[in-house]
Amino acid sequence: MWAVIVPAVDSAVSSENPTVAGDRISVTETLSFVPAADWNIDSGFRVGERGADPTSFPSVGLTRSSVNFSVVADSFDGTPDELLTQIDAVSAGETGYSFLAISGARRNVVTDGGLTGVQVDFNTPTSAGSVTTFVVDGTGIRVQIVGPPDQIANRSQELQDMLSSIGTTEGEQR
Numbered sequence: 001m002w003a004v005i006v007p008a009v010d011s012a013v014s015s016e017n018p019t020v021a022g023d024r025i026s027v028t029e030t031l032s033f034v035p036a037a038d039w040n041i042d043s044g045f046r047v048g049e050r051g052a053d054p055t056s057f058p059s060v061g062l063t064r065s066s067v068n069f070s071v072v073a074d075s076f077d078g079t080p081d082e083l084l085t086q087i088d089a090v091s092a093g094e095t096g097y098s099f100l101a102i103s104g105a106r107r108n109v110v111t112d113g114g115l116t117g118v119q120v121d122f123n124t125p126t127s128a129g130s131v132t133t134f135v136v137d138g139t140g141i142r143v144q145i146v147g148p149p150d151q152i153a154n155r156s157q158e159l160q161d162m163l164s165s166i167g168t169t170e171g172e173q174r
Contacts, residue, residue, distance in 0.1 A: 017041040024169065025060055028073050028139055034165040036158035039064045044071070047169055067147030067155055069162060076140025080118040081106065083133040083140045099131060113167020128152040132163060
């Protein structure tokens with residue numbers, strides 16, 4: 001029943017700000033990624049759009065059904081591995097919960113644009129996903145994917161494609 005009803009409701013509900021083919025979402029002034037079509041942009045901007053402060057880039061939040069794809073960029077001078085450890089320490093301090101305690105082994109990832117980062121996957125009975133970190137020119141980037149295990153599995157290719165597409169923004173900047 002859930003396999004039929006949830007996808008039917010998902011496709012019947014329109015997104016407020018759906019992504020379309022050809023979109024690029026800004027992560028920083030020089031980095032962006034290609035979202036899969038029909039995800040809702042809950043926060044963040046397409047390349048070329050401007051916020052109230054054109055030099056400030058909010059965190060990016062995309063959703064589809066119950067799956068969240070978020071990207072946060074902030075100053076950081078360490079390595080992607082150190083950033084992952086720091087993110088977990090802050091999370092554990094704030095929530096008492098360490099995602100690294102339930103994750104698989106860390107592994108290196110490289111995007112299509114050549115960014116090198118570190119990723120861990122997690123899988124519980126109620127949620128699955130990954131946390132990936134990159135550091136580019138003094139900016140730390142955290143990409144978090146989370147959702148119900150079945151939906152993560154069903155959308156695994158488009159999630160991987162979005163993550164792999166993170167790279168330098170070509171053309172006009174904001």
